[in-house]
Amino acid sequence: MPRYMDIKRGMTGITAEQLDEVHRADRAAEREEGVHFEHVWADPRSGTVFCLSEAPSEEAVRRAHERAGHPVDEIHPVSLSV
């Protein structure tokens, strides 16, 4: 299944508890869209959150995040990795 890296900005000051909550909400929205959210990394200083997923399409990633209540700013199909 294709992999995606998405970026959400504007989360300045996000705490570990809030990031856990974001990830829990994403995971709860996974099944309807066939998405699997693998990892999330956050930079509280700049408010940037990176999320790596496996999904059938970019739109599925977008919808899963929207369903979880936090739409993202960019979604990149990362077809290459090392």
Place this chain on the structure above:
Amino acid sequence: MPRYMDIKRGMTGITAEQLDEVHRADRAAEREEGVHFEHVWADPRSGTVFCLSEAPSEEAVRRAHERAGHPVDEIHPVSLSV
């Protein structure tokens, strides 16, 4: 050691071989800066490359990429992850 996610843009059309070469150059520049580049993901369509590293500082990440010949656009200390 702190972790960082960096973003390099403008790599539209990057191939698997070119990404391998970028990562090899990064790894060759690691030791001088005390950086370890863990993973790289690339979206050839938009030309966006994401790189996850462990490093003593943001400046060390910046210098290692510059030493390898491909400076990055953003470096984020990702102090939180799930």
